[in-house]
Amino acid sequence: MDTLFKALADQNRRKILEILKKRDMTVNEIRKYFRFSGATLSHHLDILKRANLVIAQREGQFIHYSLNTSVFEEVLKTFINIFGR
Amino acid sequence: MDTLFKALADQNRRKILEILKKRDMTVNEIRKYFRFSGATLSHHLDILKRANLVIAQREGQFIHYSLNTSVFEEVLKTFINIFGR
DNA sequence: TAGATATTTAGACAATTATCTAAATAATAG
DNA sequence: CTATTATTTAGATAATTGTCTAAATATCTA
Secondary structure (H helix, E strand, C coil): CHHHHHHHCCHHHHHHHHHHHHCCEEHHHHHCCCCCCHHHHHHHHHHHHHCCCEEEEEECCEEEEEECHHHHHHHHHHHHHHHCC | CHHHHHHHCCHHHHHHHHHHHHCCEEHHHHHCCCCCCHHHHHHHHHHHHHCCCEEEEEECCEEEEEECHHHHHHHHHHHHHHHCC
16 A cells, blocks of 8 residues: 555656556557656666556567556545545 | 545555445544554545545534535446456 | 557656644633 | 643755666567
């Protein structure tokens, strides 16, 4: 749970998620939306991966990142469960 | 948005929210659930206040903290809007 | 195999954060 | 008015985090 909320607590990481909502992308594609280095992006992606928010799949030279939508359902439930309603 | 997610990104603060879900409490009542100092608790409460997640109301000597439930609805919508579905 | 492209890992650094103790402020009770 | 209780503020410190550059690893192509 901590891993999850900490992953969401960074604006750049939330932006990555929004970007991936449109379509799967490689690291370099994602990178065009940001100013920081590839290493930094890699670090953010790692945090999102650990939080189970994205999935990485290598295809040859490239690694495709996608939203782990199944987890979003769970996240949503957890969220409602903790706080709500 | 950042203020909100950062507020939620700490386990102790989420615990505070869960505690307040049961009923409103004063700082010292909340404090019994934790090991850290009153100053630290005050700091966490401040962060939750800034994130609009709790409301503080002084009654004489005491300050009563309560969940700002109206905001939870908004938070939930925002959450669904960003990530979901 | 060598060179190019894609991505991650390692190590460093500055900014932020969670915590503490001590002191300050607010309100009540004697 | 003074002492007591409730809470916050100030200032310090250690841990965590976001970022960087440089180097390492993985894959493809010539």
